[in-house]
Amino acid sequence: MKALAIAATGMNAQQTNLEVIANNIANINTTGFKRAKAEFSDLLYQTERLEGVPNRANQNIIPEGAHIGLGVKTSAVRNVHLQGTMTNTGNKYDMAISGNGWFQIEGADGQIRYSRAGAFNTNADGQIVTVDGFTVSPAITVPQDMVELIVNKSGQVFARIDGQADLQDIGQLSLATFANEAGLKPLGDNLFEETAASGAAVVGVPGDPGFGTIEQFYLENSNVDPVKEITEMISAQRAYEMNSKVIQAADEMAAVISKNLR
Known part of the structure; x- marks a missing residue:
């Protein structure tokens, strides 16, 4: 009975959905975290009757056919790259990006994340x-003798040296953007990796067209909405229960057939 296999794919899909939601909730306080969303698509269809062909030789065309779906599959787990709210920490080394862009981080292997x-x-x-x-x-x-660090919205980093009146320019932060941010590969530790799906990184200066600005003393919060996650968790739970009911009903129907054949 196909209903058993079809419902099993539905239960697997909702289990994956629940795992994604659980990870979102677990990272509700993770700095810069982007919530994920599971995307599903239907499986292949079994054709019982084909539409658009003659019913008999030189007879009327069948207007609609009969196609039975074989279930569901997980097609993607997509990170939703929406801006999170910002929190003022008062820490001079804390920086948030307001708008588009990613900080570039050199990994242990020398590759840019x-x-x-x-x-x-x-x-x-x-x-x-x-x-x-x-x-x-x-x-x-x-500098070790720095008494004040200033990072402006354009990513210029200045240091005030002890005993000096003028600020010293010590560097320039740059940001990277991507044609398809959803194509970035999450690595953990708040790091993402460029892929063929994301496209090559476009590096620029904060504040330039297409790039966000730097906000010193701020951190970007997770963009997870607790109410939305709880709502989706309840929906996933109900869908899982309905699929289990289908399996139970199919099993009972198969038992009836088995008894009648005895």
């Missing part, structure tokens, strides 16, 4: 790094 999480700090050499110690690219080194 991308992140919206601007919770930065400095390492032992004074370089601005992420909370996991990865260097922000282009590299910016903060």
Whole structure:
């Protein structure tokens, strides 16, 4: 009985849906996190009767056929790259992007990764790094005798040196944008990787056309909406229950047939 297999694909799909929702809720307080959404598509169809062909030789054309679907499959888990709200932390190394763009982060293997999480700090050499110690690219080194750090909306980084009146220009932050942000590959640790689907990174200066601006002393919050996630979780639970009911009904129907054949 096909209903058993069809309903099983529905239960698998809703299980995947629930796992995506659970991950969203788990990261509700993760800086720069982008919620994900599971996308589904129907499976192949079994044709019982084909439309558009003659019913008999030289007879009328069949106006509509009979196609029975074989279930559902997960087609994608898409990250929704919408702007999250911002929180003022008062930390001079915290930076948020207002608008389009990604910070460029140099990974342990030397490859460039991308992140919206601007919770930065400095390492032992004074370089601005992420909370996991990865260097922000282009590299910016903060002088040890600095008493004030200023990052303007255009990403220019200035330091006020102890005993000096003038600000010292110590670097320029740049941002990267992509033709298809949904095509970026999530790696964990708030990092994403460029793929063939995302297209090549377009690097520019904050504030230029198509690029967001830098907000010092702020962090971008997760864009997860708790109410929306709870609503979708309830919907996934109900859909799972309905598919299980189909399996139960199909099993009972098969039992009736089995008894009658005895």
